[in-house]
Amino acid sequence: MTAAPLVLLEGIAKQFGTGETAVRALSDVNLAVGPGEVVGLKGPSGSGKSTLLNVIACIMAPSAGRLSLAGEPIWDERYLVRDLRRLRRERIGFIFQFHNLLPFLTARDNVALAMTLAGQPRAQARQRAQALLEELEVGRRADAMPARLSGGEAQRVAIARALANAPPIILADEPTAALDSERARVAMDLLRRVARERAAAVLVVTHDEKIFDRFDRMVALRDGRVEAEVLRSA
Amino acid sequence: MNLALADIRHGIGRFLITCVGIGLLLGVALSMVGIYQGVVREALALTRSLGAELWVVEQGTRGPFAEASRVPGDVREMVARIPGVAAAGGLTLRTAEAEGPQGRIRLQVVGYEPGRPGGPGSLVEGRALGGARFELVADARSGLPLGATLHLGADRYRVVGITRGLVASGGDPLVFATLRDSQEMQFRQAPPAARRALAAGALPAVTDTVNAVVAVLHPGADPSAVAETVRRWKHLSALTAAEQEDLLTRSVVQRARMQLGIFTVVLLFVSGVIIALIIYTMTMDKRREIATLKLIGAPDRTIAGLVLQQAMLIGAFGFVAGLVLLLSVRDHFPRAVELGVFEVAVMAGVTATICLLASVLSIRAALRIDPQQALGG
Ligand SMILES: Nc1ncnc2c1ncn2[C@@H]1O[C@H](COP(=O)(O)OP(=O)(O)O)[C@@H](O)[C@H]1O
Ligand SMILES: [Mg+2]
Numbered sequence: 001m002t003a004a005p006l007v008l009l010e011g012i013a014k015q016f017g018t019g020e021t022a023v024r025a026l027s028d029v030n031l032a033v034g035p036g037e038v039v040g041l042k043g044p045s046g047s048g049k050s051t052l053l054n055v056i057a058c059i060m061a062p063s064a065g066r067l068s069l070a071g072e073p074i075w076d077e078r079y080l081v082r083d084l085r086r087l088r089r090e091r092i093g094f095i096f097q098f099h100n101l102l103p104f105l106t107a108r109d110n111v112a113l114a115m116t117l118a119g120q121p122r123a124q125a126r127q128r129a130q131a132l133l134e135e136l137e138v139g140r141r142a143d144a145m146p147a148r149l150s151g152g153e154a155q156r157v158a159i160a161r162a163l164a165n166a167p168p169i170i171l172a173d174e175p176t177a178a179l180d181s182e183r184a185r186v187a188m189d190l191l192r193r194v195a196r197e198r199a200a201a202v203l204v205v206t207h208d209e210k211i212f213d214r215f216d217r218m219v220a221l222r223d224g225r226v227e228a229e230v231l232r233s234a
Numbered sequence: 235m236n237l238a239l240a241d242i243r244h245g246i247g248r249f250l251i252t253c254v255g256i257g258l259l260l261g262v263a264l265s266m267v268g269i270y271q272g273v274v275r276e277a278l279a280l281t282r283s284l285g286a287e288l289w290v291v292e293q294g295t296r297g298p299f300a301e302a303s304r305v306p307g308d309v310r311e312m313v314a315r316i317p318g319v320a321a322a323g324g325l326t327l328r329t330a331e332a333e334g335p336q337g338r339i340r341l342q343v344v345g346y347e348p349g350r351p352g353g354p355g356s357l358v359e360g361r362a363l364g365g366a367r368f369e370l371v372a373d374a375r376s377g378l379p380l381g382a383t384l385h386l387g388a389d390r391y392r393v394v395g396i397t398r399g400l401v402a403s404g405g406d407p408l409v410f411a412t413l414r415d416s417q418e419m420q421f422r423q424a425p426p427a428a429r430r431a432l433a434a435g436a437l438p439a440v441t442d443t444v445n446a447v448v449a450v451l452h453p454g455a456d457p458s459a460v461a462e463t464v465r466r467w468k469h470l471s472a473l474t475a476a477e478q479e480d481l482l483t484r485s486v487v488q489r490a491r492m493q494l495g496i497f498t499v500v501l502l503f504v505s506g507v508i509i510a511l512i513i514y515t516m517t518m519d520k521r522r523e524i525a526t527l528k529l530i531g532a533p534d535r536t537i538a539g540l541v542l543q544q545a546m547l548i549g550a551f552g553f554v555a556g557l558v559l560l561l562s563v564r565d566h567f568p569r570a571v572e573l574g575v576f577e578v579a580v581m582a583g584v585t586a587t588i589c590l591l592a593s594v595l596s597i598r599a600a601l602r603i604d605p606q607q608a609l610g611g
Contacts, residue, residue, distance in 0.1 A: 050609065054606060054609070057529070059529065059604075059605045059606055060606070085528065085531045085532065085533055086531060086533075087531075088529065088530065088531040089530065089531025089532075090531070092531075094529055094530060096526075096608065096609060097609070100522070100526045100529075100608055102237075102240075102523050102526065102527075103244060103523070104237075104240045104241040104243070104244035104245075104523075105235060105237075105240050109235045109240070112235065113235065113237075113530075114530050114531075116235075117530065117531055117532050117533075117536065118531070122235070145244070161530070173609055
C-alpha cells in the first residue's frame with residue numbers, strides 16, 4: 001500500500017461501562033485502509049466488529065487511540081471535527097445489513113436525498129441519482145418504493161445511496177446477510193468495482209464465507225483485538 | 235421531495251383516520267366556541283332587534299332583563315317629550331308556555347305598540363302586527379308556522395309573521411304581541427279574583443303597566459344625556475343601549491359564558507395532550523428511519539422539520555375536518571352556534587400553537603435518537 005491511507009486507526013480502544021461490569025469491546029486496534037482497497041472484517045459474534053465500524057463512522061467515541069479519515073485527524077482524546085454529521089454526509093457512505101432505505105421514498109429519491117442533504121439542488125440530485133441507479137443496473141426500478149424491491153435490488157439502491165456523494169470511505173455492516181450467495185457475490189463485485197473506479201476505501205464487516213475471496217485483505221477480530229490480517233494476492 | 239409529505243403519503247390511510255379523530259376533537263372545541271358566541275349573540279338578539287337606544291325602567295332596578303321592572307304605561311308620553319327622543323314605546327316581557335302544533339313550547343312574549351319602538355326588526359315571512367287583536371309574530375325557532383294558532387292565557391292567537399334568530403337570553407324563542415293583548419295576558423286578573431276585589435271596594439285593577447319604555451333618539455342626540463334626564467324623574471331609571479348590552483353579557487349570561495369558556499379551555503388542553511401523544515407515537519414509529527437519516531448525515535433541522543411539519547399537517551387537516559363537520563351539523567343544535575371568520579381564524583391559530591407545543595416533546599425525543607439504532611436488526 002503506497003498511497004496515504006483513507007482510514008487510519010492507531011491504538012484504538014473502546015470500553016463500555018466502568019468498574020466491574022466494564023466490557024472492553026476493542027483493545028489496541030491498528031488498521032489502515034488505502035484508496036481502492038476492499039478490506040473484510042470478520043470474527044465471532046461479540047468480537048467487536050460493529051463497534052469498530054461505529055468508531056470509524058464517528059457514531060461511537062473511542063476510549064483511547066487516534067482516528068484519521070481521508071488524511072484528516074478526527075479523534076485524539078476528543079473529536080477534532082465539529083460537525084460530525086457533515087463529515088458523514090461528505091466523507092462516508094454507509095451500507096447497512098437491512099439496506100435501511102427510507103420506506104416512504106422511491107428508490108431514486110432515497111439516493112437523491114443523500115445528495116440534497118449535501119446541498120445539491122433537487123432536480124440535479126434526481127438526475128444524478130437516476131444515473132447512479134442505471135450504473136448499478138437498477139435504473140428500471142427508480143420509481144419503485146423500497147417495499148416493492150427484491151433483496152438484491154434494495155441492496156443495490158442502498159449501495160447507490162452510499163455512493164451518492166462520492167465519499168472516499170465506504171463502510172458496510174453485513175451487506176450481504178440478506179442476499180443469496182449468487183447475489184452476495186454480485187454485490188461484492190460491485191463494491192470492488194466502485195472501490196477501484198473511485199479510489200475509495202471500502203471496509204466490510206461480514207462473516208459470510210461465500211464472499212471471503214472477494215476481499216483484498218481480511219482482518220480477523222477476536223475479543224476486541226486484531227487476531228490476524230490475511231493479505232490476499234490482488 | 236418533502237420527507238414529511240412523503241411519509242404521510244406512504245401511510246395515507248392512517249393519516250386520514252388520525253385527522254378524522256383529531257377533527258372530531260377540534261370540532262367539539264370549535265362548537266364550544268360557537269355555542270359561547272351563540273349565547274352572547276342570543277343574549278343581545280332581543281335588544282338589538284328592537285333597535286332601542288334607551289331603556290326606561292323602574293327606579294332602583296336594572297331591568298327588564300337582569301331584574302324585574304314595572305312602570306306605568308303613561309311614562310311613554312313623558313319619555314317621548316324629552317328633548318332628543320324621537321319616539322318611545324311601552325314594552326312588556328313575560329315567559330309563557332303554550333300548546334303549539336308540536337307539543338308544549340316555552341316562549342318569551344314581548345308586547346309592544348305597533349308603529350312605536352319595541353317591535354321586531356325584520357320578518358322573514360308574513361307581515362308585521364297591525365291594529366288587529368290576537369295576532370302574533372313568532373320566531374322560527376318556536377316551530378310555529380305562519381297561520382298557526384295557539385292559546386296564550388285565555389285567548390287564541392294566530393301567527394301572522396315569522397322572524398329568525400330572535401330568542402331570549404335563556405334561548406326561548408320570542409313571540410311578539412300587541413301591547414294591549416299582552417297586558418291583558420299578563421295583568422288581567424282571573425274573573426273570580428277581580429270580582430272579589432270589586433266587592434271589597436277596590437278600583438278595577440290598573441292594567442296600563444309596562445315593564446319598560448324603549449326610546450329611539452334623534453340623530454346626534456347623546457344617549458347618556460337623555461338617560462341622565464330620565465333619572466331625575468322619581469320612580470324611573472334609565473339605561474343606554476350600551477349599558478343594557480353590557481348588563482346582558484356581563485350579568486345575565488355570565489355563568490353560561492364562564493362555564494362554556496372553561497370547558498373550551500379544558501377541551502383545548504385535552505386536544506393538546508392527545509395531539510402530542512399522537513405525534514410522539516408517529517415519531518417513535520419512525521425511530522429507525524430517523525436514526526438512518528442521522529447516519530447518512532441529515533442535520534437536526536431536517537429531523538425537527540420532519541416532526542414539526544407532520545404535526546402541523548395533522549393539525550391543519552384535523553382542523554378543517556372539524557370545521558366541515560361542525561358546519562354540516564350546526565343547524566341541528568338547539569341553540570345558535572355562531573362561528574365567524576374571526577373565531578375560526580383565532581381557533582386555527584390556537585390549533586397551530588397547540589401543534590407547535592405538542593411537537594416540542596417529540597422533536598426533543600427525535601433529536602436524542604441514537605444513530606446506532608439504524609444498525610443491527
Ligand atoms: N452499546 C453497548 N453497550 C455495552 N456493551 C456493548 C455495546 N455495544 C457492544 N457492546 C459489547 O461490546 C462487545 C462487542 O460487540 P459488537 O461490536 O457488537 O460485536 P460484533 O459486531 O462483532 O458481534 C460485545 O461484548 C457487546 O456486548
Ligand atoms: Mg455486529
